[in-house]
Amino acid sequence: MILFNDISQTVLLILSVGLLISTLEYLKKVQIFSPNGLLSWNVMQLKWTKHDQRSFLKPFFKLFSASGLTVLFSIRCLLIIGLFFFPLQSPIGWALISLLGASLLISSLATYYGSDGSDQMSMLIIITLIVCNLPVLASSKLREIGLWFIALQACLSYAVAGIAKLVSAEWRSGTAIKDVFSTKTYGSKKATGFLKKYPVANRFLCWNVIIMESIFPLCLFLPWEFALIFLIWGFIFHFFTAVIMGLNSFFWAFMATYPAIYFVNHQMSWHLF
Incomplete structure (x- = not known):
């Protein structure tokens, strides 16, 4: 018998390996987010209107610097490593993957020019696993739908x-x-x-x-x-x-x-x- 939990956990572990590698790559080349870098926030923010920049983006301005993203990527590495030790269906595992999804969404605001189909697929998988394993709603049927x-x-x-x-x-x-x-x-x-x-x-x-x-x-x-x-x-x-x-x-x-x-x-x- 195929267990939903085992399949979902395998999906997450394989994806986590890839996310850990890509995050370490970002940490290695984090200077591309510096003021003179290729993905400088001075340039990236031009995609958004001045109203957006003043409203929901303003709290993230400091985070989108090279030093800020270094912290974010480092935290993401710790979250991913934690997922290797806590099952997705556990409260801690679900909290870790939720925080991981949040970090991916936040960093995507500063890395959208370097993103591709794999980033979209990764985000889609993460969101699906978060929704279908929500502790208060989780059921075998919902996990089946997610898969x-x-x-x-x-x-x-x-x-x-x-x-x-x-x-x-x-x-x-x-x-x-x-x-x-x-x-x-x-x-x-x-x-x-x-x-x-x-x-x-x-x-x-x-x-x-x-x-x-x-x-x-x-x-x-x-x-x-x-x-x-x-x-x-x-x-x-x-x-x-x-x-x-x-x-x-x-x-x-x-x-x-x-x-x-x-x-x-x-x-x-x-x-x-």
């Missing part, structure tokens, strides 16, 4: 990404991956050289990603032996994306959804097979 929501959101993300690539001429022609690897930010000279030498490999990789992302939701309905193929593909895809492009946050954010997908697949199997 379904996480699994469906992951499958939706893959399918939307796959369809978006399908309508892209660069992806259909089989040049997109090589073009991405040729960039300075996400590039790799070795990978670019290989794909230039073997254009067939580039086309294969492009269509492999298009097809697998587009049909990824099938993993919810197929027998587990076949659904596992999609999860193995996803693991390999995100692993090499992290190694080659440096997008390690995507690896942990999406791996955290896989226990929920496993849970939903087995629930579907009980009804279909």
